[in-house]
Amino acid sequence: MKQCHSIRVRMQLSVLSVTGLILASVIFWSYLAARQRLEADMEARAISLAENAAKQIDAQFGLLQGVVNGMALTLEAQDFLMPFDAVRRMQTRSIEKNPGIFGVCVAIEPGEEPEGWMDLAAYEYREGDRLAYVDLAGENHAHTHEDWFTLPKHLDRPVWSEPYEWEGLLMVTYSVPLFRGSGDQRRFIGVITCDLSLDWLDRMIAELPLGENGYGLLMSRNGTYISHPDPNIVLNETVFSIAEARNDPALRLTGQQMVSGVPGIVPFSSFVTGEISWLAYTPLQSADWIMAALISRDEMQAAILQLSRRQAAIGAMGMLLLCLAVGGIARSITRPIRDLRDAAETLAAGDLEASLPPPRGQDEVAVLTQRFAEMRDNLKRHIEDLRETTAARERMHSELRIAHDIQMGLVPKTFPPVPMRKDLDLFAAIEPAREVGGDFYDFFLLDDKRMVVAIGDVSGKGVPAALFMAVTRSFLRSAFRSDADPAEVMSHVNNELVDGNDSCMFVTLFCAVYDLRDGSLKYANAGHNPPLIQHPEGHQEWITKPSGTVAGVMEDSPYTAGETSLPEGAVLVLYTDGVTEAMNPDEALYDESRLAARLVKSGCTGSCREMTEDLVDDIRSFADGAEQSDDITILMLKRLVAKSAEDPSPKPTPAPCHRFRFENRMEALEQAMNDGDSFLESYEVSPTLAYFVRLTLEELATNIIKYGYDDQEPHAIEGILELGQPATLILTDDGHPFNPLTEAPTPTLEGEVEDRPIGGLGLHMIQEMGMQLAYRREHDRNILRVVFPESVWPDFPTDSEP
Amino acid sequence: MKFTNTKQSDVMLVAIGGRLDGSGAPEVEAHCRGLLERGDVRQVLDLAEVEYISSAGLRSLLVVAKQIKSAGGVLALCCLSPMVREVMSISGFDKILTLTSDRETALAQFTP
Numbered sequence: 001m002k003q004c005h006s007i008r009v010r011m012q013l014s015v016l017s018v019t020g021l022i023l024a025s026v027i028f029w030s031y032l033a034a035r036q037r038l039e040a041d042m043e044a045r046a047i048s049l050a051e052n053a054a055k056q057i058d059a060q061f062g063l064l065q066g067v068v069n070g071m072a073l074t075l076e077a078q079d080f081l082m083p084f085d086a087v088r089r090m091q092t093r094s095i096e097k098n099p100g101i102f103g104v105c106v107a108i109e110p111g112e113e114p115e116g117w118m119d120l121a122a123y124e125y126r127e128g129d130r131l132a133y134v135d136l137a138g139e140n141h142a143h144t145h146e147d148w149f150t151l152p153k154h155l156d157r158p159v160w161s162e163p164y165e166w167e168g169l170l171m172v173t174y175s176v177p178l179f180r181g182s183g184d185q186r187r188f189i190g191v192i193t194c195d196l197s198l199d200w201l202d203r204m205i206a207e208l209p210l211g212e213n214g215y216g217l218l219m220s221r222n223g224t225y226i227s228h229p230d231p232n233i234v235l236n237e238t239v240f241s242i243a244e245a246r247n248d249p250a251l252r253l254t255g256q257q258m259v260s261g262v263p264g265i266v267p268f269s270s271f272v273t274g275e276i277s278w279l280a281y282t283p284l285q286s287a288d289w290i291m292a293a294l295i296s297r298d299e300m301q302a303a304i305l306q307l308s309r310r311q312a313a314i315g316a317m318g319m320l321l322l323c324l325a326v327g328g329i330a331r332s333i334t335r336p337i338r339d340l341r342d343a344a345e346t347l348a349a350g351d352l353e354a355s356l357p358p359p360r361g362q363d364e365v366a367v368l369t370q371r372f373a374e375m376r377d378n379l380k381r382h383i384e385d386l387r388e389t390t391a392a393r394e395r396m397h398s399e400l401r402i403a404h405d406i407q408m409g410l411v412p413k414t415f416p417p418v419p420m421r422k423d424l425d426l427f428a429a430i431e432p433a434r435e436v437g438g439d440f441y442d443f444f445l446l447d448d449k450r451m452v453v454a455i456g457d458v459s460g461k462g463v464p465a466a467l468f469m470a471v472t473r474s475f476l477r478s479a480f481r482s483d484a485d486p487a488e489v490m491s492h493v494n495n496e497l498v499d500g501n502d503s504c505m506f507v508t509l510f511c512a513v514y515d516l517r518d519g520s521l522k523y524a525n526a527g528h529n530p531p532l533i534q535h536p537e538g539h540q541e542w543i544t545k546p547s548g549t550v551a552g553v554m555e556d557s558p559y560t561a562g563e564t565s566l567p568e569g570a571v572l573v574l575y576t577d578g579v580t581e582a583m584n585p586d587e588a589l590y591d592e593s594r595l596a597a598r599l600v601k602s603g604c605t606g607s608c609r610e611m612t613e614d615l616v617d618d619i620r621s622f623a624d625g626a627e628q629s630d631d632i633t634i635l636m637l638k639r640l641v642a643k644s645a646e647d648p649s650p651k652p653t654p655a656p657c658h659r660f661r662f663e664n665r666m667e668a669l670e671q672a673m674n675d676g677d678s679f680l681e682s683y684e685v686s687p688t689l690a691y692f693v694r695l696t697l698e699e700l701a702t703n704i705i706k707y708g709y710d711d712q713e714p715h716a717i718e719g720i721l722e723l724g725q726p727a728t729l730i731l732t733d734d735g736h737p738f739n740p741l742t743e744a745p746t747p748t749l750e751g752e753v754e755d756r757p758i759g760g761l762g763l764h765m766i767q768e769m770g771m772q773l774a775y776r777r778e779h780d781r782n783i784l785r786v787v788f789p790e791s792v793w794p795d796f797p798t799d800s801e802p
Numbered sequence: 803m804k805f806t807n808t809k810q811s812d813v814m815l816v817a818i819g820g821r822l823d824g825s826g827a828p829e830v831e832a833h834c835r836g837l838l839e840r841g842d843v844r845q846v847l848d849l850a851e852v853e854y855i856s857s858a859g860l861r862s863l864l865v866v867a868k869q870i871k872s873a874g875g876v877l878a879l880c881c882l883s884p885m886v887r888e889v890m891s892i893s894g895f896d897k898i899l900t901l902t903s904d905r906e907t908a909l910a911q912f913t914p
Contacts, residue, residue, distance in 0.1 A: 670825055691854060691885050698823055698856045761893060762857035768892045 007337060008330040015326045016319070023315045031308040038307075042300045046280035047265055049208055050293035053216055054282045056204060061196075061286035064101060065174060067094050068194040069158070071104070072176040080114040080180060080189060087117070088133075091124045094194075095131060102126055102171060102197045105136060107143045108190035109153075112180075125195065152177035152191050160287040163198060163226045163235060170198040170226075170234070172287075202227050213275055213296035221288040223255050254279065258290050270294060336365045340372065347372075352380050403466040404432060410470055411440055415609065418445060424516060426453075427608035428635035431578070431616060431628070438465030438507070439576050439631035442473055444480075446513065452480055454511035455528065455574040455635055459550075468505045472497060472551070476511065486511050486524035487561035490551065494526065494559070497552035506552040510574060519566040519639045524559045526551040529577055532596065536569035536604040538720050538730050539778050540596055569604050571611065572637040578630035582619045585626045590619055593734075596779075600718050600732070603659055608636040655724030656683055664705045664715045664733075673697055676721060683723060689792040693721065693729065696771055696786050699762030700731055700740070708735025708782070727788040732781045739775045740784070803829040804851070807837070813912050814842035815905065819851035822859025822886075831862040835869060843875025846908040850881035855889050867899055876900070880908040 071090055075082070091104045103125025113120055120137035136143045143149050151159045152175040161173040175193040179186050205216040205227050218227035223238035233242070239255035242248075254266055258281045268279035281292040339357035346354035356373050359366035408430065417426050428441045438458025445451050454476055458465045475496045479489040489511060497507065510531060512523035523531075523543065527550035533541040541564070548559040566572055575595070582590040598618045602611050612634050619632060658679040662668040673694055680690045697719070704717055720730045740763050767773065770789030775782070803826045804819035814837055820826050830847075837845060847863075863879070870877045878900040882890065890896045902908040 666824055670823075673823075688885070694823075694854060695856055695889075698858070702824055702858070761860060765857055765889065765893050769889075 006334065008327075008334040011330040011333070012323070012326050016323060019322055020319060023319060027308065027311050027315055030311060031304065034307055035304045038300055038304050042295055042297075043265055043278055043280070046210075046214075046278045046293050046295040047263070047282070049210060049216070049295075050280040050282045050291050051263070053205060053208055053293065054284050054291035057201065057218070057287075057289075057291060058285045060100060060200070061174075061284070064098060064194060064196055065158070065286060067098055067101065068104075068174055068176050068192060071106075072178055072192050075106070075178055075192065076180070080178075082114075084114075084117040084119075084122075088122060088124070091122065092131060095124060095126065100196055100200065102169070102195040104195070105143075105193045106190065107136065107149055107193070109188060110137075110141045110144065112187075112189045120190075148173045148175045148193050149191055151175065153188050162220060162222075162224065165235060166195070170202075172196050172198055172226075198226065208293060210293055210295055211299045213270075213299055214277070214294050217292045217294070219258065219290045219292065221259055221261075221290070223259055226289060257281075258292060267297075268294065270296075336360060336369070340365065340369055344372065347376060352376055352383070399463060403463040406470060407432070407438075407440065407466045410473055412443060417443055418451075421516060423640045424451070425608045425638040425640055426636065427612045429612050429616060429633070431632040433461075433578070433628045433631050437461050437578070437631035438469045439578065439633040440469045440473055441574065441633055441635045442476065443635070443637075444477070446480060446484060449516055450484065451514045451516060452511065453514060453572070453574065453635060453637055454509065455531075455576060455633060456507050456509040457528065457576045457578075457631075457633070458507045459505050464503060464505065468507065468552075472507050472509070476509075484513055485561060486513055486522055487559045490524040490526055490548065490559040491557070494551040494557050495555055498555045501552050504553075506550045508550050508576075512572075514566070514572075514637060519568070519570075521564050521566055521572065522561055523563075524548070524561050526557075526559060529575060529580060531575070532573045532599065533564070533566060534571045534573060534599045534604055535567065538600055538603065538718070538732060539781075539783055540599065542592075542779060566637075566639040568639055568641050570639055571599075571604055571608065573599060574635040574637075576631065576633040578628075578632040579615075579619060579634060581630060582623055582632065583626055583629065584622055584624050590622050594618075594622065597661075597716055597718070601659065601661055603657075603720070604638070605657070608638050612636050655722050657723075658721040659719070660721070661716050661718045662701075664709060664717060664735075666702075666705065669698070669701050669705065672701070672719070679721065680723075683794065685723065685794045686792055689727065689788065689794065692766075692769065692771065692788055692792060695769075696729060696766050696788075697731075699766055700784060700786070702762065703738075703740060704731070704733045704735055704782075708733055708738060710736065723794045725793055726790065727793045729786040729788070731784045731786075734781050737777050738782060739777075741773055741775055803833075805833050810909060813844045813846055813909055815846045815848060815909075817848040817851065822849075822852050822855040822862070824856065824858045827856075827858040827862035830859070831865055834866040838869060838873055838875070843870060843873050844912050845870060845875070846878045846880060846905065846911075848881050848905060849879055849886060850883070852886055853883055855886045857893070860889070860893055860895055863895070863899060876912060878902060878908040878911045880905050 071094060074090065075087070087106055091106065094104055095101050103123060105121060105123035107121040107123075108114075108117065110120060119135035120141060121135055121143040122133070123136045124131055124133045126132075148159070148161050151161075156177060158174065158176040161175065163170055163172045165171065173193050173195050175191045177191050178189045180189045181187060201218065205218060206229075208216045210216060215229045216227070217225060217229075219225050219239060223240050225234050225237060225239070228234050239258065240252060243252035243255060250269070254268060257264055257266060258279075261283050263280075263282035265278055265280040268277050269275070270277050276297045277294045278297065279292055279294050281290050283290050336357060336359075343354055343356045354376075356369055356376070359369045411428070411430060415427055416424070418424060426443060428443070430439055430441070432439075438460060439456070440458075441453075441455045443451060443453045456469065456472055456476075458469045458472065460468075472493065475493045476489065479492040479496075483489055483492070490509065493509070507526070508528040509526040510523065510528040512521050512531075514521050525543070525547040527547065530542045530544040530547070533543065535541065543562065543564060546560045546562050549557045551557070579595060580589065580591050584590075595615070598615055599611070602614050606614070615634060616632065656679075658676065660672055660675060662672040676693055676697060677690065680693060701717060709715055715734055717731065717733045719732075720728075722728050722730075763773075766786075770791070772787040772789075774785045774787075776785075777783070804817075806817040806819075808815040808817070816833070816837070818830060822830060834845060834847075845866075847866075852859075867877045880902045881904060882901060887896075887901070890899070890901065900908075900911060902911065
């Protein structure tokens with residue numbers, strides 16, 4: 001699946017990832033904000049709960065305080081002149097009316113008892129559902145030693161006692177001092193006390209909405225717990241004793257802050273639940289107590305977490321909806337693109353009839369689709385055009401093929417042409433260029449002693465050239481039937497060609513009559529490339545003269561015949577300009593010098609077929625892949641030594657021969673010398689001959705390299721070493737003319753060492769050692785032939801004696 | 803080219819191996835000049851391992867001989883193979899260079 005790369009998926013992924021990121025940030029930010037707000041709420045709530053509870057307690061206490069203060073005022077106002085049973089009735093009434101009051105006691109300082117009062121400490125209290133009465137004074141006025149009596153007396157103000165437990169009930173006593181008289185006469189009479197049961201306090205505090213793990217507590221000014229969820233520490237422990245026991249300085253500090261009388265809120269680690277909480281505290285107005293409310297922070301966190309979870313769930317749901325929406329939108333946007341892609345695939349596969357999706361609207365895809373349709377139509381038209389052109393070219397090609405077939409059908413291709421003639425070797429080849437050219441060659445026996453060879457090159461290419469060539473060949477053959485003189489034949493052919501040559505074509509033509517008996521050659525040339533005779537000794541002869549104008553242009557052009565002869569072993573080489581004008585990729589021409597050098601290299605040792613093929617190979621490797629622009633046509637004729645059946649004198653085995661060629665550099669000479677050594681070693685010649693050959697080669701070639709050239713171009717030096725009778729070495733070079741036999745200075749051999757000039761020595765040496773030198777200049781080449789002294793000629797069985 | 807230098811009293815004996823041709827001759831020339839510059843003005847060249855000498859080799863021996871002579875020293879050649887000896891005599895070098903058959907005779911050239 002390559003779906004993950006489609007536009008649709010990319011669109012979905014990018015939209016969703018961006019919105020997902022935004023959503024996540026919003027949720028996170030709202031979590032932080034909610035958390036902050038909730039924390040503030042919680043703190044405020046804790047504080048207000050503590051304050052409310054304090055107010056509630058204050059209200060309750062205030063009510064009861066009012067009852068007691070009222071009773072005290074009543075007594076003082078009547079100056080204690082009320083009868084004792086009236087006091088008792090007041091007691092009873094106040095208990096009955098106020099369910100928070102457990103008991104009421106009116107205690108009188110001994111000696112101050114009003115008249116008619118029977119008991120000094122009249123105490124009425126609840127016992128079950130009814131009221132009970134007891135006199136707390138007894139015989140020895142025990143009540144005067146109680147805190148609830150002495151504290152108001154000495155402090156001269158109402159006093160709340162520390163909470164205490166009485167008969168299993170948590171109690172607290174409110175004592176109001178009673179005075180008689182005013183001003184200086186004012187004196188302490190006794191106290192009126194009211195015992196309050198604190199059960200309702202616990203209930204009220206327990207009902208405070210402080211959450212599952214929150215709780216309220218009440219503590220006295222000295223830190224004693226009055227109300228606490230753990231009943232074991234109520235009245236038994238103070239916050240400071242717990243801090244001591246736990247060695248908890250933080251708790252002690254908290255305790256100090258709480259009893260300082262200032263409301264506040266502190267973070268607090270509950271020693272009951274162990275949770276991190278807030279502790280809000282506030283002192284009561286009525287009693288010297290502190291109300292505290294504790295709210296669990298973890299609970300709050302849970303609440304926040306729940307809130308965030310809800311938000312996340314809503315967000316996820318939103319994302320899901322967004323996914324679906326984006327998916328739908330992306331699908332609808334990309335559908336035309338996908339349709340177009342499918343159509344384009346079909347198009348790309350070559351089906352140009354494939355229908356494109358109908359364009360919808362004017363958007364980019366619609367425009368793209370229209371352009372695609374135009375492209376397809378153009379492509380169709382183009383292919384149709386191409387088909388027609390190809391068909392036309394195919395027709396032309398087949399015509400050219402026919403022309404080529406004509407060309408190749410007209411040239412003889414049977415080799416050897418005269419198998420019974422052992423003194424003749426002949427081979428010819430046409431390498432046609434891509435386009436058909438007008439090259440041709442021909443050969444046929446005039447009679448049993450003479451053979452005609454011809455080569456020609458018609459101007460232009462293609463079918464006209466092929467036809468012109470066919471005509472030329474016919475004229476040539478028919479002309480030779482009536483006349484054997486090449487010049488006459490050439491004139492005849494020329495006139496025939498001029499007659500009716502409306503297209504002004506022409507042909508370069510060389511024809512020769514070769515006499516098989518003595519190798520004489522009579523020829524005529526109509527503007528054709530000069531043929532060449534390769535002699536077995538290595539030198540070459542160019543047949544440049546006489547030469548007439550090209551045939552087919554001007555009536556009665558004069559042609560003269562030339563004569564030469566082919567010695568035994570020599571090769572006549574005919575070729576067209578396809579050989580000398582073959583180009584390599586750098587557009588350099590193969591030219592006559594390369595042709596000549598190649599023929600020197602192959603020598604006259606091989607058959608004409610081998611030599612021709614070798615030459616064609618060399619031209620091909622020179623061209624190095626460059627396209628062949630013209631036909632390459634070569635014809636070679638070699639005169640062999642006649643072997644007659646009547647004279648079976650055996651042909652001597654050819655002497656071992658080493659042909660070599662090297663560049664005009666000392667390193668190349670060194671290599672050539674070593675190659676020569678290897679050749680001589682393989683024939684096990686005498687060390688003296690080996691020395692002579694090496695020395696001769698070094699001295700002569702060094703001279704050529706050092707003094708033969710005026711330019712810096714590379715030149716080829718060619719050599720033939722033949723171990724026959726005599727043993728010879730031939731060196732040829734294309735340096736400037738230099739005959740070492742006449743032009744070299746004679747070295748001075750006399751005189752002292754320091755006076756002797758250096759140079760001119762090598763030539764003198766090899767001549768002194770017996771080497772005979774012969775110099776000649778031929779075809780712009782120096783040819784030096786060295787005959788080694790007879791004493792060192794190798795003695796090979798070159799003549800097989802019967 | 804192979805060179806083996808042996809000092810015998812104040813004479814430097816150099817055994818040369820290889821072909822004294824166009825490429826070997828400059829090496830011999832450079833080697834002997836190097837010895838001369840170090841102060842070896844009396845040199846014997848042992849040519850027993852030299853099987854080939856061309857005019858280039860002869861020239862370099864001539865150059866060496868000239869340099870040693872102008873430095874006031876003496877050069878002797880010994881142990882020439884027959885072909886080399888032949889070349890020397892054909893070229894007339896046997897008359898201008900001191901040639902001896904063995905090392906002892908060559909060394910004796912330096913004793914007054």
